[in-house]
Amino acid sequence: HFCESIRVEPRWQGTNLCLTCGVAWLRTNQYTSVKPLGDRVLVKTKTTEDKTAGGILLPTTAQSRPQAGEVVAVGEGRSLGSNIVEISVPVGAKVIYSKYAGTELEFNDTTHLIMKEDDIIGILDTDDVKDLKPLSDRILIKVAESEEETAGGLLLTQASKEKPSVGTVVAVGPGGLGDDGSRTPLSITPGSSVLYSKYAGSEFKGSEGEYIVLRSSDVIAVLSS
Numbered sequence: 001h002f003c004e005s006i007r008v009e010p011r012w013q014g015t016n017l018c019l020t021c022g023v024a025w026l027r028t029n030q031y032t033s034v035k036p037l038g039d040r041v042l043v044k045t046k047t048t049e050d051k052t053a054g055g056i057l058l059p060t061t062a063q064s065r066p067q068a069g070e071v072v073a074v075g076e077g078r079s080l081g082s083n084i085v086e087i088s089v090p091v092g093a094k095v096i097y098s099k100y101a102g103t104e105l106e107f108n109d110t111t112h113l114i115m116k117e118d119d120i121i122g123i124l125d126t127d128d129v130k131d132l133k134p135l136s137d138r139i140l141i142k143v144a145e146s147e148e149e150t151a152g153g154l155l156l157t158q159a160s161k162e163k164p165s166v167g168t169v170v171a172v173g174p175g176g177l178g179d180d181g182s183r184t185p186l187s188i189t190p191g192s193s194v195l196y197s198k199y200a201g202s203e204f205k206g207s208e209g210e211y212i213v214l215r216s217s218d219v220i221a222v223l224s225s
Helices: none
Strands: 003-007 015-020 023-028 040-045 068-074 078-080 083-085 094-097 103-107 110-116 120-123 138-143 166-172 193-196 202-206 209-215 219-223
Touching: 068 110, 120 138, 138 193
Parallel strands: 023 103
Antiparallel strands: 003 015, 015 023, 040 068, 040 110, 068 094, 078 083, 094 120, 103 110, 138 166, 138 209, 166 193, 193 219, 202 209
16 A cells, blocks of 8 residues: 655654554654653554464455554543543553554564554453453444344345344443543443444454444444343
8 A cells, every 4th residue: 555654854863654544653763662642552562463264374465454452651641621531541451442543653673553542442351352341432232143034034145134233232331531521421231232323333253253342322222122
């Protein structure tokens, strides 16, 4: 893909700043540490898999951009009203973040991302998304399985299956921040069956099926039988 490289001098001598697919990234040999400011966090990204599960080597273009990493530094927080709200994600936390979030930094031969705290979807201490702890007003939902047959009994191909927008709530975040810095708990609870906006959120595959993480505002209705 297209990448525009900019060399800035003299302060940034030895540093390349690039823009790729709308995501800025920085490669530097001059600096050994980065201190995020405000409500930003620095995440050391998880290495992209270069092979499939069957051991087939993937070309660079086919490798998925990682969405996981470890928080290595945090800013001082942000001001809301008269209150300072500290970063809620601790250093050392394993996190999942939005797919195209942040500015990519490469230093100490390691790739990092600096991003807003709000770009972090949740904390994940295991390798399975079902264990995700959502942040802010986000909700983790296990997606209902697609119907295999039409009402007339015709078997559907994978491509023609209707994308489901119904699922079961697995976990909810602590709630969004108000203007005064206080959190408003979510009214949706784990175990609820919900209907959500069709193309909202971030999708993940887990050991027990497909999951989606979205904002509480993307939930249209709570369903009951």
